[in-house]
Amino acid sequence: MKPRRSFEEGHRRKFLIVVDESQEVESALYYAASRVQRSSGLLVMLYVIEPSELQHWAGVHQVQLDEETAKAKALFRLFRRKLAHAGFENVEAEDVIREGRTAEEINQLIAEDEDIAILVLGASIDAKGPGPLVASLATARAAGGFAVPVTVVPGQLSLAEIKALA
Numbered sequence: 001m002k003p004r005r006s007f008e009e010g011h012r013r014k015f016l017i018v019v020d021e022s023q024e025v026e027s028a029l030y031y032a033a034s035r036v037q038r039s040s041g042l043l044v045m046l047y048v049i050e051p052s053e054l055q056h057w058a059g060v061h062q063v064q065l066d067e068e069t070a071k072a073k074a075l076f077r078l079f080r081r082k083l084a085h086a087g088f089e090n091v092e093a094e095d096v097i098r099e100g101r102t103a104e105e106i107n108q109l110i111a112e113d114e115d116i117a118i119l120v121l122g123a124s125i126d127a128k129g130p131g132p133l134v135a136s137l138a139t140a141r142a143a144g145g146f147a148v149p150v151t152v153v154p155g156q157l158s159l160a161e162i163k164a165l166a
Helices: 027-037 058-085 102-112 132-139 143-144 161-166
Strands: 014-017 042-049 095-097 116-123 150-154
Touching: 014 027, 014 095, 014 132, 027 116, 027 150, 027 161, 042 058, 042 102, 058 095, 095 102, 102 116, 116 132
Parallel strands: 014 042, 014 116, 042 095, 116 150
Antiparallel strands: none
């Protein structure tokens, strides 16, 4: 694994969040944005297009990619509006769309970008568990292999509480 370079001259500390349609992503978004604001860093929003079972149909695969890419771009716009509404209008964000398995793509992006210093995830408040992403990463072999710390933000925190903690 490459060493992290986020504090070296010419580099910026990046906080990585995984963007999806879950409710808990907002906790991660606000926490990471608050940390970015305090450290003059950069927010990296990653959307992963998971492969479908219909990979052998080229036309279907391309339609899925197009639809998922459009959805990712819409989510990026939505989260930028939410950031601005919450007082984070000056937080710079980088959008990344990848195709593959989520844990593998997170690891790959961290390996490629030496400025990513922290992975921030939001935990669901649902009684069923912390949410599919946190649960899958916590039990996956890939979780122990991350080259950066993982911060899990409780989903029940208010924006004010998140800002006070970050």
